Amino acid sequence: MNCPEAKNKLPDLLQDSLDAAESARLREHLQSCPACWQEWQELHETWSRLGLLPEEQPGPELRRDFYRMLEAERREAAAAGLRPWRERLRAWLPDLRRLQPAMQLAAAVLVVAVGFGAGLFIGRNDRAAAEKIERLSSEVGRLQQQTSLSLLSQPSATARLQGITLATQNPEPGIELRRKLLEVLDGDPSVNVRLQAVDALYLYAGDPEVRTALSASLARQTSPQVQVALIDLLVAFREKQAASALKKLMADEKILPEVQQRARAGVDLIL
């Protein structure tokens, strides 16, 4: 390898993206060429020094403003477009047969309500119609919540998974649903259901009570898969409170080494 070739590959060496043979040839050249070695040293030193730039945390307003924006966008989408209705209906209809009789009635009310709402779209510019649709939308949210809660209490794991999916589609998930999801995370006998509950709980990132409950739940989890998913969730939230729970996992001999490794990496990211 000559000097121009070597210089061209120095940035690849910084990102460690050369294959073993190329990397060996480059290093061989660097060892024999003082000028290229000097240049590499300088680049590498500056590249490493960039790591000194501190990672800052944004202010709490950013998260608050984001969730407000998201909520406003969701409301707008629900009010302006038919698509969310269609999607929600599609998610609902195949499940109607499995629902309990009371829920079948609620679902029937929903179908009628949606039909009525769709009819109102004919006079879409009408303000009164818009208000009615808004009311119907919150009605749908309530029905969805009841249905999710009912499904989450079913003996069949498939039904409980459907309950979680429905919960994540709810535009206004209530406190009861939040409590139930945390309960499922802590005590559901199925690993799949607990894993899906972890994913659903991403939606409650702005809720400090959920974040506290998640840190506490980590110690109660026995499945390595759920432990890892929960660690990822807490790290994604940058939940500082979780550090002590993560450290406990690291010290616990019963915990798998892979999980402990994840916890260790997580602590570094959080603190």
Next chain:
Amino acid sequence: MLTDEQVMSELQQGRLEMLAILFERHHVRLFNFFLRLCRDRSLSEDLVQEVFLRILKYRQTYRADSKFTAWMYRIGRNAHIDHVRALRPETPIDEVWEQEPSPEPGPEHRLESDQQADLLARAMERLPLRKREVLLLSRFQELKYQEIAGMMACSVESVKVLVHRSLQELRRHYLDLQGGIS
């Protein structure tokens, strides 16, 4: 655990709430990208918010076979450049990329950090925007030169040359500032 790309696909199917997952995973890093680019906390927070709004707005233009973070940082660069251009509407776009930075902010606006990190941040500030960007994207955002080339609409070779030169220039500014204080 869903990948970013799977979450995007859910988002494209109308599950807008899934954006929360992407926000929670990426907003701190994105915030630091902007902060290191412009050293302005409040502007950086506004830009993060703007990026997530654009992700929602342009979700149907995301292609499932491309890496989500590369797409997100492309949006981030555009949001930042739109901001810069709004401040100087008469400047042609090519000059915006190459322009020298604005004067350094006073000490009261500097980030609290140790002296070395502060020197480094000030050295970064002396780099033209394009060089600052390429260093931040390649060093902190886990993006390969190939992905950055796609983002900047240039060849991989150009990105590598730019990284090389940016590091050399950063080193010069850093040593220069260090000499100034010792």
